[in-house]
Amino acid sequence: MSLSQAGLTKLGSTGQSASISAWGLDELIVQQATRLLGARYRVQAVNYTRAAFAAIRDSAVTPVNLLRSDPFKELVRTDVTPQGLDAYIVITRARSKLGNGRNIEGVGIAEYRTLLADYGLIHALYEVRVIDGKTFDVIEKRAAAPLDNTGTLRIAGPSGPIDGTIDGPASSERLRAAIADLITRSLPVTLDDMHLIGGQ
Incomplete structure (x- = not known):
């Protein structure tokens, strides 16, 4: 998980990160994608x-990203077993711009400061690729779209405002639940936009 700041920040301020592997978000995405696609x-x-x-x-x-071949298709060809399936679904972190152009990616908290106000949001940025199982061409690639993007601070992907419940005791569990909610609400929309599921 990343903590990113943009807008009026201290000189030399950089993003921070913390491990959230214990939250089981990868497993949540696999479980939900399997259920929806199944x-x-x-x-x-x-x-x-x-x-x-x-x-x-x-x-x-x-x-450079536009010119180079998608590196995930080569990984599917060489590092995934079994081979020979019709298609492979690869879900990875995505990137978006925050405020003055600072990049944020994956799961995290973003803060944007101005002279008059501070804004904060949580985000779960990811993209879905469908890779042909025979040719390993990328059939389609789509970043998850924003949900309820009505706040003051907007990014290109699932996000929501930070509320007071993120601070204090048990804040880690509330933050995990809020991120899981973003994933749970956005994945069906993304898969439907890709015509992989039918209006579920």
Whole structure:
């Protein structure tokens, strides 16, 4: 999980991160995607090296990302078993701009400060790829869209305002529940936008 700040910040302020692997968000996404896709397709679990997929980062120079081949399709070809399935669904973290252009990605908390107000939000930014199981071409790639994007601070992906319940005792569990809610509400919308599920 990342903590990002933008707007009026101290010189030299950088983002922070903390491990949230104990929250089981990867397992939640797999479980929900399996349930949603299983209504229409035969879904099969695959074996893969999670660290190899997590290590892939987009270049900070956008044109480089447009020119290079999608690195996830090569990982599916070489690091996923079994091979020979019709298609593979790959869900990875996505990136968005916050305020003055600072990049935020994946799961985290973002704060934006101005002279008159401070804004905060939680985010669960991810993208879904469908990779052909025979040619390993990317059939479709889509970032999860914003939900209820009516707040003052907006980003391109599932997010919500930070409320007072995030502070204090048991804040970690409330934060985990809020992030899980973003994923649970946004994944059906994203899969439906990709025409992988039918209006569920």
